Amino acid sequence: MAKVYETVIGLEVHVELATKTKIFCACSTEFGGSPNSHTCPVCTGMPGSLPVLNKKVLEYAIAVGLATNCDITRYSKFDRKNYFYPDNPQNYQISQLYLPICRDGFVEIETENTSKKIRIHEIHMEEDAGKLIHDEWENCSLVDYNRSGVPLIEIVSEPDMSSAEEVITYLEKLRLIIQYLGASDCKLQEGSMRADVNLSVREVGAKEFGTRTEMKNLNSFKAIARAIEAERARQIELLEEGKEVIQETRRWDDNKEYSYAMRSKEDAMDYRYFPEPDLVPMMISEELLNDIKANQPELRTEKQKRYKEEFDIPEYDIDILTSSKHLADLFEETVAICKAPKKVSNWLMVETLRLMKEEEMEAEDLKFSAENLAKLISLTDEKAINSTVAKEVFQELFHHNIDPVVYVDEKGLRTVNDEGELRRVIEQIVNDNPKSVEDYLGGKEKAIGFLVGQTMKQMKGKANPDLINQFLKEELLKKA
Amino acid sequence: MSILNLSALALSEKIKAGEIKVTEVARLVLDQIKETEESIHSFVSLVDEDAVMKQAALLQEGIDKGELTSPLAGVPMAIKDNMCTNGIKTTCSSKILENFVPTYSSHAVEELEKAGALLIGKTNMDEFAMGSTTETSAFGITKNPVNIEHVPGGSSGGSAASVAAKQCYFSLGSDTGGSIRLPASYCGIVGMKPTYGTVSRYGLIAYGSSLDQIGPMAKTVADCATVLEVISTYDEKDSTSMKRSDTDFTAALVRDVKGMKIGIPRDYFTEGLQVEVKEAVLKAAEVFRSMGAIVEEFDLSLVEYAIPAYYTIASAEASSNLERFDGIKYGYRTKEYEGLHAMYKKTRSEGFGAEVKRRIMLGSFVLSSGYYDAYYLKALRTKALIKKAFDHAFASYDMILGPVAPTTAPKLGMSLSDPMKMYLGDIYTISANLAGLPAISVPCGFDQAGLPIGLQLTGDCFMEKKIIQAAFSYEQEMIQKEVE
Incomplete structure (x- = not known):
């Protein structure tokens, strides 16, 4: 009889915090910028430089901890994690091992009508590394320290997930919480949210965990789901063949849909962690905690409740609208x-979601502004454009955030409200299409559609459809 | 010659009175360096002569206009070569930083420059401040100006020698386990390590971050107090920098020790202590008694644990602090290599000297998984116990009096062959670093060979003023006795 396996998954999620400056110096965290333009002696590890904690990082980390039901460590410290690599200018990363800022939390996720608690082991603060760029042309490696010292939190879950679906649901929930807090934009593609997957399999009913592997380089929810499926299958296959799973770190290649071993436990590095002597311990006061609690922004459930009270829109709309902070x-x-x-709501629920799906975009990537969407809506309210034109304008708005008023005027898309001209055109159309007129008068009401279309075509789409209908009927009645 | 013999404050008065120009002082100092540097070798690098003269003229102008009013305005100084100086090579006396020119200055140097002190050069030291003799420098040894067959002490040996050889009027040293006090004692000058957190470490190239403190070295207690007052400003760039409102250290230059309670640890007077040192220190204690202080012996305890705890903690921190010297970003990189790891290995093998490598290995070992609890953690606990022992002592005494070092300056070449013996030489100085305490080294006599002996006064945290007052009183008493 075939054995039945279950998957055990824990996640390590890195989130880049949305502070304006780096974690230990005043350099900008802005993305892009020419290489090494956002650097100083501190984030390039120059001799004699010293780190000073950006208090905002601590506040964000605590805010995330509170929103995920963690205990806040009232006496917290930074530690040094030592390893040599050129993207790490000091050759140690300032992180937290012994006294992380948050511990023992959980996030509740809903899957298939049940809800499940995913426990959070800890959340700690640390600094990001720089970026190595290999110059094939010159055959040398260059290093850009613009990202060096960008603040991160690492959210370590307990091994409480058992499927890709649960993992994605957990990540989406986590992302939503963090986005609502304003602590990060959590964009997987840009790396402001990254997840490492710890996965093992075991026979259903087994008490002990199987040997786990850690999977890195997962840049999208889809990649995470594919990597989980592949790793689960790989481990089961090994066990079925009577082989052992080796504890190792693996790198996922989403193009090849295959992972390969990076390093095994045997070559695991000894990071020689020890308390960072350049930073004083953090004593989290009651005042600071209360302050952060009091300033905690509205989270999703609160927002949903408020929308219900404030706006007359369906619950379904509320669900979708609040599914992304943006x-x-x-x-x-x-x-x-x-x-x-x-x-x-209609514009966001229908056209926006349709185009997002078409473009495989996340809500966070939407470029158009509220001002411009409002302008588009008022153009339709004023009947300055008809709904077909409005959709066309929205396309432009969606892709290029154009000013609808300027755009409509430049392209001459305003509805022609010159009734005289419309009547002349309709008279012409009715005269030119006796067959359709006959059909309509004979009882085929649908025949009017053709005549409307012809009229709109003649008007280059800029006519008010209500007026067309009204005038057409009047004109047709004359023929009766 | 008489101008060079003056203290920094006495010189300052002459400059202010218009009796001598800063440019004239600079000339004298530059000539003195020319005459003595070949035999002493206090400096790793000297500021270009023209630049010194130009700066001296500017400072004189500032003084004349009344813009520079600090007592240090126009006074020539030297800075230990582990403190960054903008645009001036800063090497830590290591090959690995032989061409490193910082784009920023350390906070202490900035404060001194603001006060108008005149930078003459960067002083030689034990490589990365690891050593007690200034013999581990990659750029040659420094000799003791009192007797050039002897070491000046270390690691701030160049800073001590430059003051003793009258090549400058004061200098900055750094003290991780005695590196200011020991060379001050060997060279017969005054050196002071303030309470941890008093002087910003920004720009000080770290050895043992939790122990390192910058401090003044000068001919007199008053000079030291003056310099410390200038450099002890709060600095937001150093998280361990403390906001203190009691840094008017010169206010403590008062000749009065009446009623002061001074404790002498019996545990300090054990075997290994040179007889002449013991006698000189006990004689100094008598002087205090004669001035009205209450001097008592007591048991400090835990003295023998300070050295192992210190070398564990300092080496652990050093092994991490020195990781950034990897040939990637600045400093020395090996000429030929294949691949990243070979580059790291060769660069660091060639760039660091033997003592530095020894401590990196020791530090890496005590932090390794499986050994962390047994060594590093235990050392931290010992450190906490030592602090407690001092807290206990300071409940009864205003300060602790003892020797700075077990012996006077050893002969050149005698120490490095036996590192354990060299480490034991730090026995009296180390605990002040472990407990974060202020301590001052003041000359208290000579041995039969004419080598200086240093007296150490250690105070409770933030009690610099007490030890300054006591040291000043002793110094003045001895001057008066000499005159009589």
Whole structure:
């Protein structure tokens, strides 16, 4: 009889915090910038330089800890993790091992009508490394320290997940919480959220965990799901063949849908952790904790409740709109300008989601502004453009964040409200299409559609469809 | 010659009175260096002569205009070569930093420059401050100006020698386990290590971060107090820098020890202590008694644990602090190599000297998984116990009096062959670093060979003023006795 296996998964999630400056110096954390333009003696590890903690990092880490039900470590310290690599200018990373800032939390996830607690072992603060760039042309490696010292938190879960679905749900939940806190934008593609997957398999009912592997280089939810499936299958295959799973770190190649071993436990590095003597211990006062609690921004459930009270929109819409902090912000900002929640919601729920799907985009990547969406809505309210034109304008808005008013005027898309011209065109159309007129008058009401289309075509799409209908009927009645 | 013999404060008065120009002082100092440097070798690098003269003229202008009012304005100084100086090579006396020119200055140097002190050069030291003789420097040894067959002590040997050889009026040293006090004692000058956190470490190339402190070295207690007052400002760039409102150290230059309670640890007077040193120190204690202080013997305890705890902690921190010297970003890189790891290995093998490598290995070992608890953690606990022993002592005494070192300056070449013996030489100085305490070394006589002996006064945390007052009183008493 075939053995039945279960998968045991724990995650290590790195999140880049949205501070303006780095964790231990005043350099900018802005993405891009020419190599080494956002650096100073501290983040390039120059001799004699010293780290000074950016207090905002501590506050964000505590905020995330509170939102994930963690205990906050009231006496917390930084430690040094020693390893040699050129992207790490001091050859040690300032991190937390012994007294991480948050411990023993959980996140509740909903899957298939049940909910499950994923326990969080700890959350610690640390600094990011620089970036090595290999110059094939010159055959040398160059290092850019712009990312060196960008603040990270690492959220370490307990091995409480058992499927790719649970992992993705957990990550989405975590991302939402962190985005709502404003602690990070959590973009997987850009690396501001990264997940390492610790996975093992065991026979159902077994008490002991199997040997686990750690999978790195997972840049999207899809890659994570594929990597989990592949690793699960690989480990089961090994066991079925009577072989052993080796404890090792593996790197996922999403193009080849294959992972390869980076290093085994035997060559695991001894990081020689010890307390960072250049930073004083952090005593988290009651005041600071209360302050952070008091300033904790509105999280999703609170927002959902408020939307229900404030706006007359369906619960389904509320669910989708609050599924992303950015989408919710966009919604609220647009409503604040145009005061038409239902219309704003419709634009976001229908056209926006459709185009996002088409472009495989995340809500965080939306480029258009609330101001411009509000302008588009008021153009339609004023019947300055018809709905077909509006959709066309929205496409441009979606891709290029154009100013709809300027765009409509430049392209001459405003609805022609010159009734005289419209009547002349309709008269012409009715005269030119006796067959359709006959059909309509004979009872085929649908025949009017053709005539509307012809009219709109003649008007180059800029006519008010209500007026066309009204005038057409009047004209047709004349023929009856 | 008489101008060179003056203390920094006495010189300052002459400059302020217009009796001598800063440019004239600079000329004298530069000539003195020319005359003595070949035999003493206090400096790793000297500021270019023209630059010194130009700066001296600028400082004189500032003084004349009344813009520079600090007592250090126009006074020539030397800085230990482990403190960064913007645009001036800073090597830590190591091959691995032989061409390193920082783009920033350490906080202490900046404060001194603001006060108008005149930088003459960067002083020689034990490589990365690891050593007690200044013989581990990659750029040649420094000799004791009192007797050039002897070491000046270390690691701030160049800083001590430059003051003793009258090549400058004061210098900065750094003290991780006695590196200011020991050379001060060997060279017959005054050296002071303040309470940990008093002087910003920003720009000081770290050896043992939790122990390192910058401090002044000069001819007199008053000069030391003046320099310390200038450099002990709060610095937000160093998380361990402390905001203190009691850094007016010159206010403690008062000749009065009446009623002061001074403890002498019996545990300090054991075997290994040179008889002449013992006698000189006990004689100094008598002087204090005669001035009205209450001097008592007591048991400090745990003295023998200070050295192993110190070498474990300092080496552990050093092994990590020195990782950044890897040939990637600055400093020395080996000429030929294949691949990254070979580059690291060769660069560091060629760039570091034997003593530095020894401590990196020792430090890496005590931090390794499986050994951390047995060594590093135990050392930290010992450190905490030593601090407690001092807390206990300071409940009864205002300060502790003892020798700086078990012996006077050894002969050149005698120490490095027996590192254990060299490490034991730090026995009286190390505990002040482990406990973060302020301590001062003041000359208290000579041995039969004419080598200086140093007296150490150690105070409780933030009690610099007490030890300054006591040291000043002793110094003045001895001057008066000499006159009489």
